[in-house]
Amino acid sequence: MTEAGGSGDAREDLELIEAWRAGDERAASALVGRHAPAVARFVASCGERREVDELVQDTFVRAFGAIESFRADSSLRTWLFTIARRLMLDRRRAEMRRRDRVEVSEADAVTQFDALDAVVADETRRQLRRAVEDLSPKQREVFTLRVTEGLTYKEIADVVGTTEGAARVHYHNAVQAIKEFLDD
Amino acid sequence: MTECGNPEFRDALPDLLHGRLDDAARARAEAHVRDCGACRRELALLGSLRAAMPQPAVNVAAIAAALPAPRRRSAWTSHLWQMAAAVVFLVVGGSGVVTYLRRTPRIDSTAMATVAATTRVAAGHESAAASTSGQPADVELAVGYGYTDLTEAQLESLLKDVQDIKAVPMAEPDQSTPDVTIGNGGV
Numbered sequence: 084m085t086e087a088g089g090s091g092d093a094r095e096d097l098e099l100i101e102a103w104r105a106g107d108e109r110a111a112s113a114l115v116g117r118h119a120p121a122v123a124r125f126v127a128s129c130g131e132r133r134e135v136d137e138l139v140q141d142t143f144v145r146a147f148g149a150i151e152s153f154r155a156d157s158s159l160r161t162w163l164f165t166i167a168r169r170l171m172l173d174r175r176r177a178e179m180r181r182r183d184r185v186e187v188s189e190a191d192a193v194t195q196f197d198a199l200d201a202v203v204a205d206e207t208r209r210q211l212r213r214a215v216e217d218l219s220p221k222q223r224e225v226f227t228l229r230v231t232e233g234l235t236y237k238e239i240a241d242v243v244g245t246t247e248g249a250a251r252v253h254y255h256n257a258v259q260a261i262k263e264f265l266d267d
Numbered sequence: 268m269t270e271c272g273n274p275e276f277r278d279a280l281p282d283l284l285h286g287r288l289d290d291a292a293r294a295r296a297e298a299h300v301r302d303c304g305a306c307r308r309e310l311a312l313l314g315s316l317r318a319a320m321p322q323p324a325v326n327v328a329a330i331a332a333a334l335p336a337p338r339r340r341s342a343w344t345s346h347l348w349q350m351a352a353a354v355v356f357l358v359v360g361g362s363g364v365v366t367y368l369r370r371t372p373r374i375d376s377t378a379m380a381t382v383a384a385t386t387r388v389a390a391g392h393e394s395a396a397a398s399t400s401g402q403p404a405d406v407e408l409a410v411g412y413g414y415t416d417l418t419e420a421q422l423e424s425l426l427k428d429v430q431d432i433k434a435v436p437m438a439e440p441d442q443s444t445p446d447v448t449i450g451n452g453g454v
């Protein structure tokens with residue numbers, strides 16, 4: 084039912100990777116241009132607010148440093164999401180350790196989209212973001228990958244390390260929770 | 268709010284949103300959404316949520332500049348060269364072993380057996396080369412001896428036979444030697 088997910092895009096990615104490995108620097112820029120906005124969106128949608136650009140850059144540096152371990156049976160973007168997610172988890176663990184040490188009890192700035200936003204365009208958008216912030220971390224990443232990035236359950240399962248069935252359940256629970264949040 | 272009675276279509280709403288359905292599936296999904304108020308509302312909600320998500324700016328040039336240099340293809344190419352060097356050595360090495368033995372004053376029967384067995388394998392796989400020089404008989408002769416019972420004279424004779432087998436390539440790389448040969452291959 085679902086299309087191959089842009090197999091033409093996947094082929095182009097592979098060609099660009101080959102070109103980059105052969106020394107073509109423009110191919111690297113092209114690959115970053117194709118995928119960095121989505122990685123940034125994913126990272127921000129999962130609640131990262133600080134140094135998103137740094138995390139996105141780290142994701143690409145890691146990915147390109149280990150490009151030979153990229154399996155062409157998944158899409159490059161899915162693989163980048165997987166790496167970005169791992170970096171986010173590492174960062175959050177480090178953050179938790181730091182907080183434990185200094186015992187800061189500030190509001191969880193990491194998980195709120197709007198905590199550092201001076202201006203939020205309109206109340207509707209604010210409410211929608213709040214509804215997503217209110218999800219459990221797992222629901223949030225699954226929902227983001229499904230709705231914001233349009234991944235299949237199979238791809239989501241690959242990124243978050245679960246099964247397709249579990250991804251589907253997380254997604255529908257997330258939608259249900261968002262509806263309830265907005266109805267309140 | 269009435270619920271959608273068709274989980275398959277409801278499940279596909281994000282795919283519809285992202286244009287990831289093939290033509291037939293999209294037509295079916297769109298027809299369902301037209302008739303299903305719950306899916307219509309949910310699709311609208313998903314679209315709004317998608318649009319409401321943050322889109323941080325990214326500096327493509329900065330990220331591209333930070334990337335590590337590609338591990339040049341030459342790594343693979345040089346690997347091929349190493350393999351080629353190993354093959355060359357193994358071909359030459361066939362005679363190298365013989366040369367080594369010829370210069371060894373005391374002949375170790377175990378080593379001798381190895382050479383004989385090796386040349387037999389080689390001869391078996393190099394029938395074209397062997398048939399022109401008529402060596403298979405010599406090799407069979409060598410293999411037929413009880414090595415430990417050989418006299419000095421017989422050993423000399425056997426050695427001469429072995430010497431006459433020039434650079435017979437080994438049929439397969441000997442797993443016990445390549446590490447050394449690749450290191451010294453130095454192409």
Ligand SMILES: [Zn+2]
Binds near residue numbers: 271304307
């Ligand atoms: Zn429906």
